[in-house]
Amino acid sequence: MTEPLLRDGPESLPPSSEARQANQPSTEHRAADVEMARVLGTTPFRMALDAAGGGIAHWKHEPLHDVVEPMSHHVIMAYNGTMQRMERRSGRSVAIGTFRPGVVIIIPEGSSSRWDIPKPVDVVQLYLPRTTLARVADEADAPSTDLLERTAHPDPVTSRLLLSAADVLQGNEALDALFRQQLTDLLATRLLAAHTGAPAPVRPVGGGLAPQALRRAIERLRSDSEADVSLAALASDVGLSRFHFCRAFKESTGLSPHAWLRQHRLEQAMNMLRDTDASVVSVAAALGYGSQTAxxxxxxxxTGETPSDWRRRLR
Known part of the structure; x- marks a missing residue:
């Protein structure tokens, strides 16, 4: 499973970003997180990246009057602040829009524009590699991967999905990575359907997993916290694409792989808290959480209760 980079700000630029920036050939575009750190002049409130620079970042930054240079990822943003007018210039083209909840901003890979935003901004960004979008398009039989440039474009569905990533990182590497993988594929599917040069509904997929395939997927999800429970590994086990696996798994179980694993970890925690004298710290570590607080x-x-309160009530 690809090792994510997790940072809760404010901090200096993550080491992987600095390394990518230092090694970036002058003829190539910057990774999205590197360019955003440069132009915004700050560090992200929270960020999770994979080795390819794809991922999710939550930024809170001051007014912006600068040019965003071409980047090596598609960047999709959901606005989470007070309403304000803004201006975006690309060559001779000028777009004037209103930032408000429910709108999205799309900067396609390789494009450049000047931004004039007069007030502070709270925004969640998706960094989407071209290869990821192409893979999802192939799996979903989408006709085009050419994303349209969008400026404060009304799309409450995409906005809501992306903003949901701002507070879901739970301090559990397996759960967090699986959630980001699912969310990225879901957002890519939505972008292909609503924000390409030839938008078309993604072909629906019916039916769940075969019983043997479902057993194999659940066996992997139930294995210890060091096991690879990435979407790629789960889908490969049953011979499906990630796109089709997620849909079939939910059809069979009523839950996404991430929600199923989260529920399973909760049941494990309850069993350990009820049936053993293990400390809360030990339970957290056994289940793969980075800290007792997480x-x-x-x-x-x-559950609505802390682990200690739940244990006391059961005993």
């Missing part, structure tokens, strides 16, 4: 927050989000 585990407690995830447990409370699903």
């Amino acid at each position: 585990f407690a927050a995830a447990f409370r989000k699903l």
Whole structure:
């Protein structure tokens, strides 16, 4: 499974970003996170990247009056702040829009524009590699991968999906990575259907997993916290693309792979808290959480109680 880079700001630029920037040939475009850090003049509030620079970042930055240079990823943004007017210039083309919740901004790979935003901004960004969009398009039989440039374009569906990533990182590497993979593929599917030069509905896929395939997927998800539970590994096990696996798994179980694994980890936690004297710290570590605080927050989000309170009530 691709190792993600997780950062909660404010901090200096993540080492992987600095390394990519230092090694970037002058004839090539910058990775999206590197260019955004340069133009915004700050560090992300939170960011999760894979080795290819794809991922999700939550930025809170000051007014912007600068040119965003061409990047090596498609960048999709969802605005999460107070309403304000802004201006975007690409060559002789000028777009004037209104930033407000429910709108999206799309900067296709390789494009460049000047931005004039008069007030502070709170925005969640998706960095989408061209190869990821091409893979999803192939799996979904989408006719085009040419994303349209969008400026404060109304799309509450895409906006809501992307903003949901701002507070879902739970401090559990397997869960967080699986969520980002699912969300990225879902967003890519939505972009292909609504924001390409030849938009068309993605062909629906019916039917669930065969019983043997479902058993294999669940066996992998139930394995220990060091196992590879990436979408790529799960789909490969049953001979499906990631796109078709996610749809078939949900058809069979009623849950996405991420939601199923989260529920399974919660059941494991409850069993350990009820049936053993293991400390909350030990339970958190056994289930792959980076800290007791992260585990407690995830447990409370699903049950309404802290692990300690839940244990005391059961005993």
